[in-house]
Amino acid sequence: xxxxxxxxxxxxxxxxxxxxxxxxxxxxxxxxxxxxxxxxxxxxxxxxxxxxxxxxxxxxxxxxxxxxxxxxxxxxxxxxxxxxxxxxxxxxxxxxxxxxxxxxxxxxxxxxxxxxxxxxxxxxxxxxxxxxxxxxxxxxxxxxxxxxxxxxxxxxxxxxxxxxxxxxxxxxxxxxxxxxxxxxxxxxxxxxxxxxxxxxxxxxxxxxxxxxxxxxxxxxxxxxxxxxxxxxxxxxxxxxxxxxxxxxxxxxxxxxxxxxxxxxxxxxxxxxxxxxx
Ligand code: BGC
Numbered sequence: 142x143x144x145x146x147x148x149x150x151x152x153x154x155x156x157x158x159x160x161x162x163x164x165x166x167x168x169x170x171x172x173x174x175x176x177x178x179x180x181x182x183x184x185x186x187x188x189x190x191x192x193x194x195x196x197x198x199x200x201x202x203x204x205x206x207x208x209x210x211x212x213x214x215x216x217x218x219x220x221x222x223x224x225x226x227x228x229x230x231x232x233x234x235x236x237x238x239x240x241x242x243x244x245x246x247x248x249x250x251x252x253x254x255x256x257x258x259x260x261x262x263x264x265x266x267x268x269x270x271x272x273x274x275x276x277x278x279x280x281x282x283x284x285x286x287x288x289x290x291x292x293x294x295x296x297x298x299x300x301x302x303x304x305x306x307x308x309x310x311x312x313x314x315x316x317x318x319x320x321x322x323x324x325x326x327x328x329x330x331x332x333x334x335x336x337x338x339x340x341x342x343x344x345x346x347x348x349x350x351x352x353x354x355x356x357x358x359x360x361x362x363x364x365x366x367x368x369x370x371x372x373x374x375x376x377x378x379x380x381x382x383x384x385x386x387x388x389x390x391x392x393x394x395x396x397x398x399x400x401x402x403x404x405x406x407x408x409x410x411x412x413x414x415x416x417x418x
Contacts, residue, residue: 161185161195165226170194172222173229173408174215175274178202178246178303181211183218184402186409191285193402198222206247208254212263219264228266229408229416231274232256233306235319236418241271243321245304257417270411272418275300276318277407278397279308282372284410286398294369297322297362298397301375305333305358309366318418322362332358338377352387359390372397 163170163185174183184197198221203210219228234251235242244251256271279298293312300306305323310316323333334340336358341351359371371390373381374397381396388394399406410416 159195160198160222162223163194165224168413170226171229171409171413172219172224172226173231173277173405173410173412174218175231175277175404175408176202176211176215176247177233177274177404178206181214181218182401182405183215183222184405185222185224186406188409188413191281191399191406193405197402197405202247205250207250208248208256208259209263211247212259215260216263219266224266226266227268227270227412228260228264229270229272229277229410229412230256230260231272231277231404231408233274233304235321236271236273237319239417242319268412268415270408270414270416272408272411272416273306273308273319274404275306276308276316276418277411278306278374278399278403279310279372279407280314280316280410281399281403281407282308282374282397283310283314285406286403287370287372287395292370295366296370296372297366297368298372298374299323301336301338301355301373301377303337303339305337316418325358325361327358327361332361338375341377348384349387352384353389355384356387356389359388359392359394363390363392368392370395374400374403 171186171188180199182197182199185194187194200214233245241251296310298308307320307322309320325332336355371394378396385394
């Protein structure tokens with residue numbers, strides 16, 4: 142946190158996250174909420190630095206993760222911060238043309254709904270942006286994370302977790318939304334079934350074996366997009382030093398820098414930009 146932020150309103154402790162009050166009308170600040178299969182996380186974002194202002198606030202994803210239950214949880218997080226400005230929200234879904242078109246790790250009742258109508262009923266925010274979780278993470282990483290100034294070309298960000306999320310960023314940082322590269326068939330099987338971190342875990346593969354699978358998937362992406370850089374996020378990217386040297390691809394692969402705040406930060410950026418993929 143930079144020195145010129147307002148002072149915390151309450152002391153830090155585990156049960157009571159630090160909540161800092163900022164002026165929602167100040168364009169320096171934004172608000173993002175990242176909806177995942179296990180947790181819904183949100184916080185105030187400093188759009189100048191890409192850092193969170195105070196702590197993020199996390200609530201366990203309601204089960205079943207139906208649209209109204211999740212939207213009520215998102216509203217609880219926004220209210221927790223007393224935030225009244227624009228809000229960006231990620232979903233583990235394809236969100237295109239104001240419609241949620243897929244639902245990974247959340248209730249299938251999401252498919253076909255208008256997320257703006259849904260969140261509009263639960264939040265009093267003046268403007269909303271709803272986008273795919275990996276797209277949000279990619280936007281944030283390219284803007285604030287990886288030092289990509291020297292990268293001349295397409296950047297592909299992959300989140301390796303339960304599935305594989307993807308964000309394709311064009312030169313200049315523009316997002317090609319909803320690429321869903323985790324569902325590409327590689328050697329007769331979906332990429333995420335063989336190269337997500339869950340695939341490594343459930344099959345009890347060594348890093349070496351799993352890196353072989355991931356190299357094969359990345360090679361397919363290289364053939365299709367000729368990227369200049371892959372950025373890898375997700376919990377397993379914390380141990381990237383153990384497996385990136387085992388990859389056989391010609392494109393550089395670097396770990397994400399923003400880690401578990403990327404979705405929140407990217408959501409806030411999308412809201413600020415008025416993005417509605
Ligand atoms: C979904 C994507 C999502 C990714 C990460 C995939 O299974 O299809 O939409 O971005 O998981 O949550």
